[in-house]
Amino acid sequence: MSLKNDFKTFINNLEPTNISDMETTVGEIAKKLNNYYYDLTGDTSSHIYIVGSVGRTTAIKGVSDLDILFDLPNSKYKQYDDYEGNGQSALLQEVKNVLKGRYPNTDMSGDGQVVVIKFSNYTVELVPGFKQSDDRFKYPDTNDGGKWKFTDPLPEIDESKTTADDTDGNFRYIANMLRSWKNKQGFKFGGLLIDTLTYNFLNNNVEYRNVGFDSYLDMTKELFKYLKDLNKDQSYWYALGSNQQVYNCDNGKFITKAKNAYKKIENLTEESSNINKELRKLFGSKFPKKATTEARASYSYNFSKSYSDTEQFIEDMFQVDIRYSLNIDCKVTQDGFTPKFLSYILRNNMYLQPKKSLEFFITDIDNQIKGKYDIYWKVKNEGQVAKNRNCIRGQIKKYNTVKLHESTDFKGEHYVECYIVQNGICIAMDRLDVPISNYKYIMG
Template sequence: MLAKAFEDFAGSIQVNNIEDINTKFISITKRLNLSYWETDSKTDHSYKVGSLGRQTAVKGVSDLDMLFVLPPNLYTKYNNYQGNGQSALLQSVKGEIKRKYPNTIIRGDGQVVVITFSRYVVEVCPVFERNDGSYTYPDSSNGGKWKRTDPLLEIGESKYMIEHTNENFKYVCQMVRAWKNHVGFKMGGLLIDTLVHNFFNRHPIYTSAEFHNYLSLFKDLFSYFKGLDKGQKYWNALGSNQQVYNKGGVFVEKAEDAYNELKDFNEDSENLYEVLQGLFGKNMPIPETLQKSAEGRDFTNTFLDKQQFIEELFPVDIKFSLEIDCEVKQNGFRETLLRTLLRNRSPLLINKELTFFVAKNEFEEKELPYEIYWKVRNRGSEAIKRNMKRGEILKGSETKVERTSFKGGHFVECYIIYNGVCVARDSIDVPIALDTYNSK
């Protein structure tokens, strides 16, 4: 039963818009070949890179990274450019793509040209081939400079690992992405693939794993992740050995939480599937024989349950950090912040006014339009008795006001939506009049 659940989970998170992405890839390649190589080839000089190129992307992926190799004489032209030659190169590529998509939002963004389609973007990085087979690409920031990249070695190593592990490498990389997207923290795709690659090298027993081994595999994987140094600045990428930066190491703490939730479970443990769904999201299936509505097992929908899941409304591809908090007030006066109560394990009493707010939104730095959605979920016997479990996902603003009306282990979630994709999320527990609770 557990093996079937993991197998179905793996199938449910595969990329589901690959045909549309491939169509855009081909049309952009053809346009750039016409512009720079005087050929109408749909394949020459162009490569899918990133998670799609490494075949580790999941459903909801919101970007296609592609390299386009330019004629070598253009490097001399833009390297000798008076001013920021790297920026001028990006503007040239932008202008040529605009000829194909005149009504589409296209912008230069530091190192790439970004084409915004509905629910995903294509990032085109123009490059020049070097003698060693790697590539030089433009970075227009701080006056402009050239940098080196070698993603084809990463793609080659990923393909080798997929074959060498009978696709286990691919599935585990994808499931880690699903965990990251559901829990809601930033962890780059190349870092995920690199660390999973390192894990398989350290634990070769899982090279030939089958789906019934995945509970043990993920216990060991989360144990490996939580043992890493969150202060380490970078790891060497699979295949290319280029530096992949850590950016805060939030995944280490999240992995420790995940390990602690899983460590004592076996295939026959009660509530195992509730825990797995709490880690990996709604796409982790619950066997039909276990889908029972009962107090304290709030993970399935009853006929009257209004709960919605963000994965059912928008593709989810977490790329930015989001943090929410809550002001706790009594009679209009602020008493404290909810996260302070959670840290101090102090009780949250009934009849308080709660003002939830966005404390940190990394996406704001992009200076692009976005929307905010909120979800309030009430749990426990009182919520069931009053038929007030709620759980709808509604569009809102940077604040949301609620009241502590009755006991229960409630929670609130917030989502940042850009171009029809959830790119950041956070949640906070609201344990009203309970002796114990868990802070996220």
């Protein structure tokens, strides 16, 4: 299969499968709110807007958040603007209680700026707002005693759809690829920022606006080159269509990740024997796995023994929609030596030696994660010795602990990944590669 077809298959694999179900849910919510606030019976479409990545048609398979906005009567604004106390909070509670009549057994809350409805495989975030004469929406913010804010999603939706049409779908495809990259690498990268930077990339590199899949490798290189050269300290960019300020994510971590991505693929060509393997490392298992003769080659030249491929992938076990940050590190100890952190070792280009004790642990987890969640860990050994000993590992296991103990025992490579899973969705993850010494020792 050519790389052109691999990219086409990759894009097809990212197509979301739950949009129809989401649209049905939106209709039910609209019907309930239209009946209560406008005395409209059975109306499933008036006054309601699908916004966010689903509204901009840039969501991918596994999308777990559905953002919608409902336009309330202006009389409700006056009522809660004159409210004694936090009128914004009271408004959210009213809308939540109305929807409780439709979903009495569903986990629901009203706080901050949204009413949150948690279904089994996605979460609805409903913003009750008031449409203005300029098509912006005024909406409640319950923080700091309550206030009103403005949002302008409609021109963002229009510009996304127009740009997708004008670029033969490339705007949508590239935004999809960046979401898949974000989920595979495990870092926070907001959807509106992704779409805005995709829009900017195509406007700054017009030669890629209407390319076909046969040019996608070159386009991907230029995309990561564009992202890596952005200013990590920039506070915000202006959103496509609306020119609203869309803020930097996680101190510009996406720029550091883009630098790493570009370094891995800048010298690859379609003829490179490892091209699919490297692209799968970037984008995940939705990118096709190229058939190889690795087993025969290993036997002929390395006389390797057979081994069991026990590796598991998080995207095959759960929906993956990385929305929060997670950071892990490792304390490296050995009798008679001062303990060191793996982050320090990596920063100083040092190497691990054998017979080390490794304590992996979560250093930081996003405080915006609310409610219960599970913690999974994965330990993966790579290299010929791991295959010879039939010990590549790679299983994903639920430990529900913030620490994981391992050791460096034999020759090869390894990495560790940690995942936060909530309601069947992987919402945060981090990965730590262990440096390889001249002796190439790894965990057993």
